[in-house]
Amino acid sequence: MIGYIRNMIKNSAVDGPGNRFVVFLQGCQFNCLYCHNPETIKSITLLTAKEVLEVREYSPKALVDTILPYKDYISGVTFSGGECTLQLPFLMAVCALLKAEGIHILIDTNGHIPLERLKRLCEHVDGFMLDLKALDSKNHKALTGLDNAQVLENFIVLNEAHKLYEIRTVIIPELVDDKALIDWVSAHDGCHLRYKLIAFRNHGVKGEGTKLTPPDTAYMRSIEKYAIQKGFKNIVLI
Numbered sequence: 694m695i696g697y698i699r700n701m702i703k704n705s706a707v708d709g710p711g712n713r714f715v716v717f718l719q720g721c722q723f724n725c726l727y728c729h730n731p732e733t734i735k736s737i738t739l740l741t742a743k744e745v746l747e748v749r750e751y752s753p754k755a756l757v758d759t760i761l762p763y764k765d766y767i768s769g770v771t772f773s774g775g776e777c778t779l780q781l782p783f784l785m786a787v788c789a790l791l792k793a794e795g796i797h798i799l800i801d802t803n804g805h806i807p808l809e810r811l812k813r814l815c816e817h818v819d820g821f822m823l824d825l826k827a828l829d830s831k832n833h834k835a836l837t838g839l840d841n842a843q844v845l846e847n848f849i850v851l852n853e854a855h856k857l858y859e860i861r862t863v864i865i866p867e868l869v870d871d872k873a874l875i876d877w878v879s880a881h882d883g884c885h886l887r888y889k890l891i892a893f894r895n896h897g898v899k900g901e902g903t904k905l906t907p908p909d910t911a912y913m914r915s916i917e918k919y920a921i922q923k924g925f926k927n928i929v930l931i
């Protein structure tokens with residue numbers, strides 16, 4: 694069994710609690726207008742001969758052997774991408790080995806994973822960081838290329854299972870129905886969650902995404918205030 698790894702960071706303070714070892718897996722179903730890691734989107738079979746040289750192949754054991762020397766210096770491992778759950782058998786095999794070593798595991802996901810697969814993964818990990826990109830399906834499709842029915846269903850399942858470490862929304866006033874999304878999360882028992890509200894920034898973004906307008910500080914504060922009024926207590930503005 695082989696996993697395709699785009700990158701690794703041995704010390705991250707922004708990918709979960711404490712100091713995280715982060716593994717970025719290749720491939721994503723979405724094609725977000727604001728993607729800051731567009732090189733991770735193509736699946737391995739679509740990469741050019743030159744691009745494929747930037748992706749490393751690991752067996753589950755080889756990846757765990759790479760991580761273990763850092764065990765005493767990290768709070769845990771976070772799997773990201775791309776969309777790491779696309780390589781589910783490999784991911785679950787790695788997680789099983791890491792769990793046997795007592796390592797805390799988080800999954801950074803866009804949430805577009807069939808429920809049965811998500812439930813299987815749940816058994817192997819400590820928590821998830823879930824992107825909620827938009828509430829309205831049309832907005833979500835305009836932003837990512839796909840609709841969000843699966844994402845919303847998975848939010849409910851993960852929340853009920855107490856497996857959500859964090860949810861995140863990138864705020865783009867012209868495209869993201871932020872208040873409706875906050876209302877929806879609030880109405881689905883999500884106010885206790887850590888909610889990261891991220892101001893869209895267009896540096897590093899390519900194509901159509903460069904035409905989108907970033908929110909100013911006043912707008913971000915107004916969204917934070919709205920979320921507080923709805924009952925959220927743990928909001929992180931970025």
Ligand code: SF4
Pocket residue numbers: 721722723724725727728729730731733734774775776803
């Ligand atoms: S889900 Fe993440 S990795 Fe995939 S396209 Fe969107 S921003 Fe990029």
